[in-house]
Amino acid sequence: VRLTCCNCLLLQDAKASAGNTLEGCVLFTWVQHRVSHYIAALQQHLPGVEEGTQLASALEHATYCCSSLSRVGLDFSCLLAPLFQLCALRLFGAKLALAVDAFHQRLDSHKWVVMPAPLLGKAAGAAGAADGSEQQLQGSAGAGAGDDLAPPYTLMEHVPLAVFTNGVLSALNELRHCALLPLQRPAGTLLQGSLEQVASSMVHYRHTRSLATTEQALFAAASRALSDVVVPYLAGCFAAVFPGGSSLLSAVAVTAVLKDAAVLSN
Numbered sequence: 001v002r003l004t005c006c007n008c009l010l011l012q013d014a015k016a017s018a019g020n021t022l023e024g025c026v027l028f029t030w031v032q033h034r035v036s037h038y039i040a041a042l043q044q045h046l047p048g049v050e051e052g053t054q055l056a057s058a059l060e061h062a063t064y065c066c067s068s069l070s071r072v073g074l075d076f077s078c079l080l081a082p083l084f085q086l087c088a089l090r091l092f093g094a095k096l097a098l099a100v101d102a103f104h105q106r107l108d109s110h111k112w113v114v115m116p117a118p119l120l121g122k123a124a125g126a127a128g129a130a131d132g133s134e135q136q137l138q139g140s141a142g143a144g145a146g147d148d149l150a151p152p153y154t155l156m157e158h159v160p161l162a163v164f165t166n167g168v169l170s171a172l173n174e175l176r177h178c179a180l181l182p183l184q185r186p187a188g189t190l191l192q193g194s195l196e197q198v199a200s201s202m203v204h205y206r207h208t209r210s211l212a213t214t215e216q217a218l219f220a221a222a223s224r225a226l227s228d229v230v231v232p233y234l235a236g237c238f239a240a241v242f243p244g245g246s247s248l249l250s251a252v253a254v255t256a257v258l259k260d261a262a263v264l265s266n
Contacts, residue, residue, distance in 0.1 A: 052177030099167025112215035188248030199257040
């Protein structure tokens, strides 16, 4: 039985059974059972959603159903919100985990050499071409008209960081479809944690690998780019999804991880 049809059923029966309390109780109990069944079905199937668009579509249909029943006193929106918030947060966390894993893989195989100038020029052009996808974040979440969400060209000099940044952008693009306001703080905490994981990985890499003098200089530049370029840029992207949310990301905490291990000089 579709809950969206219950509104019509209730409206028709409301007048017919106005004087029959027993029938009214039976009808209410039946609808309550159907709502419980619907919530249970959401709890079962939402964890299988792997795309933000699919989650947003499910939320739209559930909200419509809730809105229809609310007109006859059966508003169950308070039961919907936690389910979709948990699912959206789980999806965002999974995408961030993929971004961190991709960073680890690229860091392990990375060769610390200076990128030739012609390659930097090509990378800059590719980043400019990717600007359209980042504008989706800006347009969908009401960022300022002057905000530039294109990835900084300097990241092309540090491929592992560029790979990580691309993964985080993918995670934010999934989250923006279902960016419920209560998710702002927990999502910010997840993103900050991912940034600190990357910093810790760089610390571990530095202490377990033997780098030549020229490689050490390039590694130090990548470490500075993490705190000086990556964190501010991703904070701006996060604010495009959650206006005002940039304050939840701290470059200071990332820098502290690097400095405590002497990866960055004081």
